[in-house]
Amino acid sequence: DQQVKQNSPSLSVQEGRISILNCDYTNSMFDYFLWYKKYPAEGPTFLISISSIKDKNEDGRFTVFLNKSAKHLSLHIVPSQPGDSAVYFCAASGLPYKYIFGTGTRLKVLA
Amino acid sequence: DTEVTQTPKHLVMGMTNKKSLKCEQHMGHRAMYWYKQKAKKPPELMFVYSYEKLSINESVPSRFSPECPNSSLLNLHLHALQPEDSALYLCASSQRGGVQPQHFGDGTRLSIL
Numbered sequence: 001d002q003q004v005k006q007n008s009p010s011l012s013v014q015e016g017r018i019s020i021l022n023c024d025y026t027n028s029m030f031d032y033f034l035w036y037k038k039y040p041a042e043g044p045t046f047l048i049s050i051s052s053i054k055d056k057n058e059d060g061r062f063t064v065f066l067n068k069s070a071k072h073l074s075l076h077i078v079p080s081q082p083g084d085s086a087v088y089f090c091a092a093s094g095l096p097y098k099y100i101f102g103t104g105t106r107l108k109v110l111a
Numbered sequence: 112d113t114e115v116t117q118t119p120k121h122l123v124m125g126m127t128n129k130k131s132l133k134c135e136q137h138m139g140h141r142a143m144y145w146y147k148q149k150a151k152k153p154p155e156l157m158f159v160y161s162y163e164k165l166s167i168n169e170s171v172p173s174r175f176s177p178e179c180p181n182s183s184l185l186n187l188h189l190h191a192l193q194p195e196d197s198a199l200y201l202c203a204s205s206q207r208g209g210v211q212p213q214h215f216g217d218g219t220r221l222s223i224l
Contacts (some may be wrong), residue, residue: 004153032210043115043201043215044154051210056130093210097142097167101153 003027004092005101014110019077019103023090026071029091035064035075036098038087047077047088080109114138117202117216125224126192132219134185134202142166143185144213145177146201154201160185161207192223 005024013019023033030050036044050057050064050073058063061075077084090102115136124130133145143163146154160179161169167176174196176188185202197217205211 034212036215041217043117043203043217046212046214049210049212097144097159097161098156099213101155103151103153 002103004090004100004102006088006090006105009103010104012108012110013080015082019075019080019084019107019109021075021077021088021090021107023073023075023102024068024071025073025092027092027094027100028071029094030100032093033064033066033073034091034093035062035111036059036089036091036101037084038089038104043107044089051079077107080107082111085109115202115204115214115216117200117219119219120217121220121222123222123224124189124192126194128192129188129190130188132187132200132202132221134187134216135183136204136214137183138204138214139202139206139213140156141182141207142205142211144203145185145187145203146203148199148201148218154199158187189221192221194223197221214223 034049035047038044048059048062050066066073085106087106089104091099093099118133145157148154157171158177163179173201174191178186201218202216205213
C-alpha cells in the first residue's frame, strides 16, 4: 500500500520551460513534505520542503505547492535547466523521524 | 561533495560472510538513518538512531544489526544475508528528529552471491 505516489515515472521538458512534478498522498496525518533530487550513483539531495500549515514555499527556481484537501503537492522548476535532469522523489512525514518516499519521477530537460 | 560519507561504495559478499557498512557525518547531526533501496523503488526506512539510541526498527530481519558507536558514526553489520538483500543501502542524518531535512550519503551498492 503506497502512501505516497508519483504517478508519472518520467517527464521531458524543453530547457527554459516550466517543469511540474506531482505527488499524491493518502495519509491525512502527514504534516511535512519534502522534495529530493537524485543523480545516478549519488544519494538523494534535499531540495525544498513545506509544512502543512503553508500552501506554498519558494526557493529560487523551485516552488512547492501543497493542496491539503486534495492530498496533492507539486514541485515547479522555472526555468528548467539541463542540470535539473535527475530523478525527483517526494517524501512525507507524519511521525518523528519517519519519512515515506514516493516512487520517483525521472525528469529530462532537453537543451 | 556529500557531507555524509559511506564506505564501501560497493560490496559483494557470500551468504555466509560477515561484513559491515559504515557511515560518517561531521555536521553535528543527532539523528542518523539507514534506508534500503531496490531498483526503481523508493528508499525504505530500516533504522533510526536518535542521540545514539535506537529509536526505530522497521521490523528489519536480525541478519541486519545496526550500531551507533558515537554521534558521528553509524554502522550496519551484515550476517547470513540472502540474495534478495541485494540493494543500495543509504545512510542519512538530520539535525535532530522530527521535521528536519535529511542529508544522504551516496550509498553502498550491496550484492549477495
